[in-house]
Amino acid sequence: MKELYNKLTLQFNLSEFMxxxxxxxxxxxxxxxxxxxxxxxxxxxxxxxLVFVTAVDWLENNQFQLTxxxxxxxxxxxxxxxILLDRGNPVMETIHHxxxxxxxxxxxxxxxxxxxxxxxxxxxxxMILEGWQGPPVMRRDFDTKKYSLETYDHRxxxxxxxxxxxxxxxxxxx
Amino acid sequence: MADLYPPIVxxxxxxxxxxxxxxxxxxxxxxxxxxxxxxxELVISGDQVVECKTHVGYLHRGFEKLMERRRYINCFPIVCxxxxxxxxxxxxxxxxxxxxxxxxxxxxxAKWLRxxxxxxxxxxxxxxxxxxxxxxxxxxxxAQWALAHRDYVLDLFEEWTGARIYHM
Amino acid sequence: MEDxxxxxxTETTIEVADVKPDREWRKDDASLMNNELPEEEKDWFADxxxxxxxxxxxxxxxxxxxxxxxxxxxxxxxTGCGAIELRPLVTARYDISRLGMQPRPTPRQASVxxxxxxxxxxxxxxxxxxYEQMQGPKFVVAVCSCAINGGMYWDSYNTVKRIDQYIPxxxxxxxxxxxxxxxxxGFSKLKELILAGKAEGQNLYxxxxxxxxxxxxxxxxxxxxxxxxx
Numbered sequence: 001m002k003e004l005y006n007k008l009t010l011q012f013n014l015s016e017f018m019x020x021x022x023x024x025x026x027x028x029x030x031x032x033x034x035x036x037x038x039x040x041x042x043x044x045x046x047x048x049x050l051v052f053v054t055a056v057d058w059l060e061n062n063q064f065q066l067t068x069x070x071x072x073x074x075x076x077x078x079x080x081x082x083i084l085l086d087r088g089n090p091v092m093e094t095i096h097h098x099x100x101x102x103x104x105x106x107x108x109x110x111x112x113x114x115x116x117x118x119x120x121x122x123x124x125x126x127m128i129l130e131g132w133q134g135p136p137v138m139r140r141d142f143d144t145k146k147y148s149l150e151t152y153d154h155r156x157x158x159x160x161x162x163x164x165x166x167x168x169x170x171x172x173x174x
Numbered sequence: 175m176a177d178l179y180p181p182i183v184x185x186x187x188x189x190x191x192x193x194x195x196x197x198x199x200x201x202x203x204x205x206x207x208x209x210x211x212x213x214x215e216l217v218i219s220g221d222q223v224v225e226c227k228t229h230v231g232y233l234h235r236g237f238e239k240l241m242e243r244r245r246y247i248n249c250f251p252i253v254c255x256x257x258x259x260x261x262x263x264x265x266x267x268x269x270x271x272x273x274x275x276x277x278x279x280x281x282x283x284a285k286w287l288r289x290x291x292x293x294x295x296x297x298x299x300x301x302x303x304x305x306x307x308x309x310x311x312x313x314x315x316x317a318q319w320a321l322a323h324r325d326y327v328l329d330l331f332e333e334w335t336g337a338r339i340y341h342m
Numbered sequence: 343m344e345d346x347x348x349x350x351x352t353e354t355t356i357e358v359a360d361v362k363p364d365r366e367w368r369k370d371d372a373s374l375m376n377n378e379l380p381e382e383e384k385d386w387f388a389d390x391x392x393x394x395x396x397x398x399x400x401x402x403x404x405x406x407x408x409x410x411x412x413x414x415x416x417x418x419x420x421t422g423c424g425a426i427e428l429r430p431l432v433t434a435r436y437d438i439s440r441l442g443m444q445p446r447p448t449p450r451q452a453s454v455x456x457x458x459x460x461x462x463x464x465x466x467x468x469x470x471x472x473y474e475q476m477q478g479p480k481f482v483v484a485v486c487s488c489a490i491n492g493g494m495y496w497d498s499y500n501t502v503k504r505i506d507q508y509i510p511x512x513x514x515x516x517x518x519x520x521x522x523x524x525x526x527x528g529f530s531k532l533k534e535l536i537l538a539g540k541a542e543g544q545n546l547y548x549x550x551x552x553x554x555x556x557x558x559x560x561x562x563x564x565x566x567x568x569x570x571x572x
Contacts, residue, residue, distance in 0.1 A: 128231035129500065130464045131564035137236065137499065144239045145497040151561070152503040155491040203468050206418040206447045210425065211465060232465045233422065236498045243497065251494060258423050306429070321433045339426065339519045 001025045001077060004045065012037050026067075026080040034083050035093050038068065042098060047072045047079060050098075053105035055113050059140040062087045064115060068095075085115065094120040112138040178219055187225055189217055196224065203232055207310035209303070210258070246272060250342045259302045261340055262295035291334070298327040374569045388572035392548040395479075397539060410453070410479050411536040414529070417452035418445040419472060421465055424458015424485045427522055436522040441529065449475040454532070456525075457511075460488035460501045466508060467562050473509050474571040481541050483528055485515040493518070507557045510543035 005017045005027060016028040029037055041047040047070040056065045064085040071078050085092060094117040095102045106117040107127050114136035117123050126132065135142050180187050180196075189196050201207070201214040208214070211232040217225040237256060241249045253268040254261045266288065273280065280288075305320030328338040335341045374389060397403045420428065431438050432445065446452045449472045461469065473482070484505055487493040492503035505511060512535060515528035535541040547554060551570075559565055 128234045130231065130467075131562065133563060134499075138238060140242075142239075144236060144499045145243065147499050148497045148503070151499075152492070153507060154496065154503050157491065203465065204417070204419040204449070204472050206445065209420075211420055211422065232462060232468075234462055234464075234500050235460060235495050236500055240495065240498055255423065255494070258426050302426075302429075318433050321429055322435060325430055325433070325435055337519065338521065 001079070004079075008037070008040075011040070023077045024080070025078070026082060028082045028084070031083045031085065031092070034068075034081065035095060035098075037081065038070070038095060038098060041070055041079070041081075045072070046074050049073065050095075050101060051078070053095075053102065053109065055109055055115060055138075057087075057113065057138065057140045059087075064090050064113065066092065066109075066115075090115040092117055094118070094123075096120050112136060114139065178222065179224060189225070195219055209306040209310070251340070254340050254342045258339075260295055260299035262291055265342065266292060294327050294330060298324050298331075301327070387568040388570045390572075391551055391570060392474075392544075392572075394545045394548045403539065407537050407539055411533040413442040414454045414481070414532070415446045415452050416443055416454050416456055417449055417472065417476065418447055419455070419469075421457050421461060421469065422459030422486075422488070423519065424456065427485070427519060427525060428456060428458065430522050431525060436526060438526065438529070441526075441533075443529070449473075450477055452476055453478070453480055454529075455480065455482045455509075457482060457484045457489055457505060457509075459486040460493065460495055461505055462500045463502065463561055463563075466502055466558070467567075469509065470558055470562075471567060471571045479536075479541075480544055481513075481532055481536070482509055482511045482543055483513045483515065483532055484511045485517070485520055485525055485528065487516055487518055490514055490516065502561060508554065508561070510546045510554075512541050512543045 001019060001023075002017075005014065005025070008014055008027075012033050013030050014027050017025065018027075019025045049071040051069040051071050052067075053069075054067050056067070058065060064087055066083050066085060068081045068083075069078060070081065083092075090113070092115060094106060096106065096119075103120055103122065104127075106120045107123050107125065109115045110117060110123050111127055111129065129137070134147070137144075180189055182188070189198070191198055196217050196219050198215070198217050201216055203211050203213050213229045213232075215227040215229060216223055237252055240252055244252070249268065250265065253264050256264050301320045301324040305317040305324070308314075308320070309317035331341070332338050374391065398406065416428075418428075420426075428445070430436055438444075443454070449455075453476070455469075455473055455476065457469065473480070484490070488495060488501070489505045489511075492498075492501065495501045496503065502508065513528050513532045515524055517524055520528075532541065555569065
């Protein structure tokens with residue numbers, strides 16, 4: 001897949017090519033060139049299948065990293081394209097005109113991370129959570145244990161650490 | 175047949191629900207024909223489904239969030255229960271991801287056992303689908319036979335770890 | 343047109359003593375939220391709270407309990423993981439037909455509600471709705487450890503930890519996928535409770551209706567259904 005990378009570097013501003021397996025590679029590109037790159041890959045280089053769109057929350061760098069995974073049916077290779085978004089104002093162009101399934105992924109990302117895709121139809125409707133009024137759930141600064149302990153009532157638990165149990169019950173004289 | 179589908183306005187079909195030709199109903203989560211817990215918002219015309227909109231999220235537990243709080247080896251029970259009828263595939267995925275990260279190669283006997291497990295699990299899952307779907311249609315006999323044979327596969331799984339479905 | 347009699351004004355009235363007019367039964371329920379609706383819409387909502395059912399005269403009640411215990415019909419609602427152990431129960435190996443049980447499609451015809459496993463908030467709304475639509479003597483069996491104390495998902499934001507605070511539960515069955523024999527043992531325990539007259543989940547719900555409703559409304563944030571879904 002290095003030849004593809006060499007071909008694409010002439011047109012787009014690519015950086016950081018990583019080949020993880022013989023048929024899987026990742027490449028990072030700038031945010032404003034993404035739609036052009038995806039259209040080029042889809043039409044010219046036969047990467048016609050969009051597998052998924054996910055996001056990673058880099059809290060330390062204050063960034064979101066989106067990954068678009070494309071699959072080529074002719075030589076059975078996967079290419080993952082990464083972009084970096086600013087965490088304070090996460091807005092990205094929509095790709096639903098290229099692949100229809102992008103709508104569902106963008107809807108999920110909007111609900112889980114709070115990333116906005118203006119123009120994508122139906123991106124504001126809640127898909128998974130109903131009546132959720134808190135922060136977007138998958139962000140790293142949402143503490144799920146604290147939320148769960150506050151909202152729901154827990155039964156008193158009886159946890160048993162093996163070391164403590166042995167010290168108290170089995171060998172108390174030590 | 176062409177007049178079954180109404181005109182499309184703005185990318186969405188416009189149904190005249192008062193005309194008596196279409197019926198909008200929810201095949202909701204409480205339904206014996208829905209395998210699992212999801213709901214379908216259907217618009218049907220007689221016997222034919224004209225539009226179907228899915229509603230998911232009844233089984234959302236926040237797996238990724240839970241896995242952030244646990245160590246790698248504590249995540250195995252969680253990964254198991256993502257897919258309820260076929261849990262072995264998810265365990266295999268997680269295992270191979272961890273092995274690739276660690277750079278570890280498993281011995282050959284483990285590979286054979288793993289292949290056996292995955293094939294049997296595939297069988298069990300297909301039998302469950304056949305039984306469940308035909309039960310929804312009304313073919314009760316097929317459901318009984320398929321689920322009974324699935325029980326034999328689960329007996330083999332019980333010799334594996336002791337649990338019939340979730341091995342971790 | 344005079345020979346067509348106006349039958350509302352004839353004198354053939356039937357003497358029915360002790361039948362109160364419809365609205366007089368329901369004087370004690372100003373607390374239901376759907377009480378201030380206009381008259382045309384009141385038909386769609388239940389306007390009375392659930393009532394406690396007192397047991398009848400002792401020998402008859404013993405016969406009723408025997409009849410109820412030996413023909414429990416399960417509501418076919420696969421709530422979570424537990425749905426996958428509901429299906430082998432119906433096959434010939436762990437036959438529950440010999441105990442008189444069969445899965446029924448609608449809540450109006452079911453007596454037992456088997457809550458399988460974890461319950462997310464979206465499902466809880468539907469469970470409450472289905473449970474309140476069940477008729478007559480109804481019982482709840484909760485399987486899997488997630489219904490007892492939250493189980494493996496104790497720190498999840500979307501699952502409900504103690505199902506006991508939202509619906510009255512009669513019998514719990516532990517396990518993370520309990521075997522079908524374990525689920526049948528749970529049903530046998532439920533039968534014992536019914537025969538002894540102690541399965542009182544329905545009456546508990548009627549007594550502590552306000553407490554259950556407050557708990558439910560605290561968790562289910564978009565409440566767009568009647569207070570009591572009968």
